[in-house]
Amino acid sequence: MAIQIQNVRFTYPDAPTKCVLDIPEWSLSKEEKIFIHGPSGGGKSTFLNLLSGMLFTHEGSIDVFGHPLHKMNNRQRDQFRADHIGYVFQQFNLIPYLDAVDNIKLAAHFHKDGEKVDVSHYATELLTSLNIPADNWSKPVSKLSIGQQQRVAIARALINKPELLIADEPTSSLDKRNCEDFMAVLFDLIEAHKITLILVSHDLSISNYFNRIEALSDLNLVAKGDDQCS
Amino acid sequence: MFLTLASKSLVNRKGSVLLTILAMSVSIFVLLGVEHVRYQAKESFSNTVSGVDLIVGARTGSLNLLLYSVFRIGAPTNNISWNTFKNIQKKSDAAWVIPISLGDSHKGYRVLGTTKEYFTHFSYGKQHRLTMQQGVAFDQVFDVVLGAEVAAKLGYQLGDKIVLAHGMAATSFSLHEDKPFQVVGILSPTGTPVDQTLHVSLQGIEAIHVDWKEGVHSANSDKPMTLDEMNNLTPKSITAFMLGLKSKMKVFQTQRMINEFQQEPLIAILPGITLSELWQMIGMLENTLRLISALVLLAALLGLSAMLLASIRERSHEIHLLRVIGAPPRFLFFLIEIEALLISLLSIGVGMSILYSSLLVFDGYLTTQFGLYIDINFLTKSNLLLIAIIVLSALIAAAIPSFKIYNRAKSSV
Incomplete structure (x- = not known):
């Protein structure tokens, strides 16, 4: 299994009575690609975070590739994220004043072997x-x-050879x-590198790339009207 | 990678960063400048005279006597008669005496009338004797020995003839044109007012003033003096004299004897003690200057802190992104600290360059106007320590925004 979630409940500390997430059970196999809308x-965002x-939640268990996230401390979870997870957002994915190569190297820097390996190649x-033209590699990415x-x-997101790619x-x-x-090159790469993919979007037109499609409301009990975390 | 990120981030915000660097550079320039000039001035003053037990002059303030006799600052109040000088020389247990006679000048440089003892007994710094770079001490009435700077600035060689002026102005109209002096010696550089002085014999001073009455040249002398007569002139008065005693134990006894001298009102001072009185007076001013420069630095550091704090707000996306790719909160803490370090190092570089160039530019001015010899090299041990303190203070000032970003990173999702 790539991901296994059991009895997870989550409330934000500033609103401890309002349950945001309540997932009794959910799992994802290795190399599976899932579209969540x-x-x-x-x-x-809470789910992906x-x-x-x-x-981090104390209630329930979250195992990602055999790593029990609910048992780790802050530092271990930061390192886990650097080593095993790639993340792509809608925007602000890059440090605007660094060039493409430096942005990629920066991500590699946080991998546990980041200092030892030369990632340029x-x-x-x-x-x-x-398909990024070579003369754009050393321009600030804002250009x-x-x-x-x-x-x-x-x-x-892929430089550290993650097992899981999360695209928000x-x-x-x-x-x-x-x-x-974007979708074409993304699928080429994750298939080539055998990466598990979770893509969250409201744009159903890209769902045809996936064979597993779920609505968040199907796995989150809170969305079904039960927002009391008892 | 860490440095690349920090430096490119600073370049990306160059507007506010440059202003901060400028503010810090100015404050570092002020701080190092004040410290350096203060230290050098003290050093330069303390090194000007050594080995002189007592300086004697007509009764005046002890500071005034020290300033005009040693530093050539200010004007003598009155002269001492030659008889008194001889009298005291006899009465005191003097190993040597150096009479000095001031009042004339050459192109703004002071002329000092004295005897050959000056070259053998006067010492500066840590008991350094005066040495000749070229030539010999004066022997004839119209011989002159130049200080190193006088020779260098005015381009004089041995054998050149020069004319002295009455009074101190650089463009004096009353020149002793009828009696030119010949350069017979040039002293080695000392880093003291000696470098800016022209030394002639007391007879020379007497000779050029033979026909002068009340500060004006009266040409109607009965018969011109022969050179031989001039060589044997006895001065009527001198400005002051320096005294070296055979036994240091007798300094205070001799001082009292001179201060209580009946025939003429005199004052004898111990140069070291008078110098420390001077430091006491200047000390207050010094501390005020230091306080002001420290406050200027504090203001600049607060500016640095405010700039970094403001930057955190505009970098919230950056913080979030770094967290997502696995940066721990302490990485962001050190990122801000590194930025502060880079800014302070750049400011120190700029501040020191400004200080260096202004020392180069004003070097001659300080020397001629104030008799201050300021070493261009300001990287003394204490200034290096000061630089280290500046860097440390910058890091402490940056701790406020650094903790802020640390906390924000911890709660950033």
């Missing part, structure tokens, strides 16, 4: 397979088009052509 405010270890390999920025973001509305700021390009 749902309205904004439905706990999507729990999987990546950005958020792999970085250029990724950028090439993502790149949105489509190119999102593809550089894939390279940044990755195509929402792209036009139709760029969106198709």
